[in-house]
Amino acid sequence: MTFFLFFFSLTARRCHPTGAVIAHFHTSSIVSAKQHYKMLVLGGGTGGIAMSARMKRVVGADNVAVVEPAEMHYYQPIWTLVGAGAKTLASSGRPTASIIPSGVKWVKSAVQEINPQTNTVRTEDGNEISYEYLIVALGLQLHYEKIKGLPEGFEHPKIGSNYSIKTVEKTWKALQDFKEGNAIFTFPNTPVKCAGAPQKIMYLTDAYLRKTGKRDKAKVIYNTSLPVLFGIKKYAETLWDIVKTRDLQVNLRHNLIEVRADKQEAVFENLDKPGETTVFEYEMLHVTPPMGPHFVVKGSPLADEAGWLDVNKDTLQHNKYPNVFGIGDCTNLPTAKTGAAVAAQSAILNRTINKVMKNEKPDKKYDGYTSCPLVTSYNTVVLAEFDYNGQPLETFPLNQAKERRLMYFMKADVMPHLYWHGLLRGFWGGPGPYRKLLHLGMK
Secondary structure: OHHHHHHHHHHOOOOOOOOOOOOOOOOOOOOOOOEEEEEEEEOOOHHHHHHHHHHHHHHOHHHEEEEOOOOEEEOHHHHHHHOOOOOOOHHHEEEHHHHOOOOOEEEOOOEEEEEOOOOEEEEOOOOEEEEEEEEEOOOEEEOHHHOEOOOHHHHOOOEEOOOOOOOHHHHHHHHHHOOOEEEEEEEOOOOOEOOOHHHHHHHHHHHHHHHOOOHHHEEEEEEEOOOOOOOOHHHHHHHHHHHHHOOOEEEEOEEEEEEEOOOOEEEEEEOOOOOOEEEEEOOEEEOOOOEEEOHHHHOOOOEOOOOOEOEOOOOOEEOOOOOEEEOHHHEOOOOOEOHHHHHHHHHHHHHHHHHHHOOOOOOOOOOOOEEEEEEOOOOOEEEEEEOOOOOEOOOOOOOOOOOEHHHHHHHHHHHHHHHHHHHOOOOOOOOHHHHHHHOOOOO
16 A cells, blocks of 8 residues: 555646747648637547646647537546446536636537638637647547437436446446346447446446346346457456356457347347347346547548548647647547546647647657556456557556456546546646656666
């Protein structure tokens, strides 16, 4: 515990502002617009707020604006525990007004169109905003509608999803109401944010059913479109051991295509045998929806062929427009889409923008660091941390592939505190510096 408190005291330490940077940057001509900002941030999620806080210290609050329509901001990683009854939904949200950095302009509207040729953004309410520099942090979109029978199926009991504010509490209700039968958990055939979350709720369900004496009446099933249980071999081996020990059924390459909520049936396609489908009856169903790029990004010149924001994987600067930058789930960075990745990206992006504004070449590279705290029970976590190459990049000098109570405490209690008071205020850029310290500079 002394070791842990030492680590946390380091993470809680705040950095001091370095002062404003004055520089000249030649961009294409800026059209006349009612509002103009030196730094315009699109999106008030994790990446957008973290970067607006950092940019405030670089160019001054009056020169920064954040475009975000939502009145509430949610710490979504905790929804895994909300869906399992370990945390309340109320604890995950705060008013957006309370987390926008003081002095920074909040444009309370949705982004409708981005025009990088003219350095302008049009909002849903018809306003046009021009910018000198643009940070795109629009996240991704959930597509429940791509599964036949959804989202209307959520009106029925026995079905929930930890990925939406509207459905996360339905997961907990379905778990509480479970009597006997199949408890099914899905992973879609698309990129997703927090790729571990679809199976975390399976482990928690197993633990809850054991605690309530219902496990012997349940068949717990994980149907994933992936060809593996988890993408990083070191952690996958641990998870396979857990699956076997707890008698959990894993069906690889099974993709949910239809929910018949009135009959409590879920239809899966076999991705290895096109045209072959299997119908599963369920007593409880947790749906992880298909996900895709934000429509504004996808419909803009900023997108790659798949619709994701096309940025340099080392610097996070756009590959075509040098005054445009990206962070988080909206980008095409080849790493897992997690809050931990955003934290590490925010530190690199801050450095990149500072260099670009001075007409200097970015000198720090993002290594793809991301983290997935794999919750395996109500008091244990396997803390997966890895880089672009899928190689473990662990912070602590111990084997993180093992289930540990300390890591659960970090997930449930420390991380939310670090999120609200560190990351969103621009003071937390991931555990990189502490990793080197804890590994005596060897890693």
